[in-house]
Amino acid sequence: MKKFTKDLPHYLSLFGILLAGFAGLILFSYDKNFQMSVAFATAGAYVAWGIVHHAIHKDLYLETIIEYIAIAILGSVIIFSLIIRS
Amino acid sequence: MKLLKFLRHLFIPHASNNQKAKILHPSSLSVIVVFLITFQVILSFTHGTFPRVLGYAASIPPSEVIRLTNAERIANGLSVLDENRTLDLAALAKGNDMLAKGYWAHFAPDGTSPWSFFTSFGYKYRYAGENLARDFSDPTSAVNAWMNSPSHRENILNSNYSEIGVGVIEGTLSGADTTIIVQFFASPLSAAPSVPIVKAGETSMVAIVSSPLPTPGVAVSSFISPFQTTKGLSFGVTGVLLLVLSVDLIVVRRRRIARIGGRTLAHLAYLGMILAVILILKAGQII
Numbered sequence: 001m002k003k004f005t006k007d008l009p010h011y012l013s014l015f016g017i018l019l020a021g022f023a024g025l026i027l028f029s030y031d032k033n034f035q036m037s038v039a040f041a042t043a044g045a046y047v048a049w050g051i052v053h054h055a056i057h058k059d060l061y062l063e064t065i066i067e068y069i070a071i072a073i074l075g076s077v078i079i080f081s082l083i084i085r086s
Numbered sequence: 087m088k089l090l091k092f093l094r095h096l097f098i099p100h101a102s103n104n105q106k107a108k109i110l111h112p113s114s115l116s117v118i119v120v121f122l123i124t125f126q127v128i129l130s131f132t133h134g135t136f137p138r139v140l141g142y143a144a145s146i147p148p149s150e151v152i153r154l155t156n157a158e159r160i161a162n163g164l165s166v167l168d169e170n171r172t173l174d175l176a177a178l179a180k181g182n183d184m185l186a187k188g189y190w191a192h193f194a195p196d197g198t199s200p201w202s203f204f205t206s207f208g209y210k211y212r213y214a215g216e217n218l219a220r221d222f223s224d225p226t227s228a229v230n231a232w233m234n235s236p237s238h239r240e241n242i243l244n245s246n247y248s249e250i251g252v253g254v255i256e257g258t259l260s261g262a263d264t265t266i267i268v269q270f271f272a273s274p275l276s277a278a279p280s281v282p283i284v285k286a287g288e289t290s291m292v293a294i295v296s297s298p299l300p301t302p303g304v305a306v307s308s309f310i311s312p313f314q315t316t317k318g319l320s321f322g323v324t325g326v327l328l329l330v331l332s333v334d335l336i337v338v339r340r341r342r343i344a345r346i347g348g349r350t351l352a353h354l355a356y357l358g359m360i361l362a363v364i365l366i367l368k369a370g371q372i373i
Contacts, residue, residue, distance in 0.1 A: 011351065011352075011355075014352055014355055015355060018355055018356060018358075018359040019359075021359060022359050022362060022363060025363050025367075026363075026366060029367070030371060042359075046352075046356050049352070050348055050349070050352060053349065053352070054348075059346070061346050063112075063346055063347065064346060064347055064348050066112045067112055067347055068348050068352075069112075070112040070115040070116060070119075071115065071348070071353050071356060071357070072356070073115075073119055074115050074118060074119050074122075074327075075357065075359075075360045077119050077122050077123060078320045078323070078324065078360055078364070079360065079363060081122065081126050081320065082313075082316055082317060082320060082363070082364065082367050083367075084126075085312050085313040085316045085317075085369070086221065086313055086367060086368070086369045086370075
């Protein structure tokens with residue numbers, strides 16, 4: 001909890017990124033190509049957040065970056081498949 | 087016993103999985119990604135080869151679209167629209183034209199206006215309007231989408247209209263299976279001569295009511311929807327991962343495990359957003 005409070009500004013920026021991504025996906029539901037771009041940008045921003053966050057905490061390792069990329073790719077594939085099928 | 091050990095290895099941080107649930111390892115996530123992509127490929131193949139097994143699911147009787155439209159009109163203090171079979175056939179013809187020429191718009195690429203379908207079936211109108219919808223799986227969703235759009239709502243609640251025709255057509259548009267709903271609104275031009283009232287995109291002509299025509303076919307399918315299948319699988323995968331991440335967060339904090347890896351809370355937030363999108367995304371467009 002202490003760590004979360006200390007990292008609150010970091011998590012607030014993350015929530016901002018995710019909120020913007022969510023809003024973009026919903027608001028631009030009429031344009032599938034733009035929706036995919038929003039999903040891709042959100043995933044990219046998520047990975048970038050992870051890298052910056054861990055770099056600041058001096059615990060940035062290759063395994064960490066790969067983990068964020070794997071989660072981002074998984075999320076993107078799920079969103080893309082739904083957009084294509086809708 | 088072995089099964090329990092395997093499940094523990096898969097879902098709970100333990101010495102055997104380096105203090106991180108195996109399913110959360112990048113290798114396992116890659117397997118899930120490959121599985122999801124393969125599933126989509128199989129879904130497309132099955133739909134293309136066995137369209138009656140897995141296809142677009144829609145149950146949209148035109149009469150239900152008309153009933154729901156009139157319900158909205160009644161709720162807003164307006165008179166109901168009478169179903170006109172000529173307009174039904176004209177709407178059906180418009181839908182078939184869209185599929186044949188491959189366009190999703192009010193006006194065809196060759197300039198064919200929606201009003202030409204009225205006149206080609208002998209319907210002469212004072213007022214005319216059109217609403218279009220596609221990829222909705224039920225009539226309620228389509229009508230709700232129209233009512234939530236100011237311009238489409240205006241058509242539905244226009245007091246100038248007295249008749250309605252609806253065509254529901256299934257086919258392939260831009261390489262994807264779709265169900266198109268065409269809603270035609272109109273008022274016949276009265277027999278008494280009067281100054282025609284011309285609105286944007288409309289022309290006025292002498293009203294002619296055609297002789298009774300056969301009821302247009304109702305487009306009804308009973309397939310498994312690829313969209314709903316994808317949505318269900320996505321929900322399941324994301325739900326399981328969120329659950330495992332939550333367990334991971336609790337266990338790691340309780341045992342004060344130090345490990346190299348991403349922030350579980352960040353992963354929870356990202357997948358939480360994905361889950362929210364899964365729940366909210368719907369099939370269907372209006373124009």
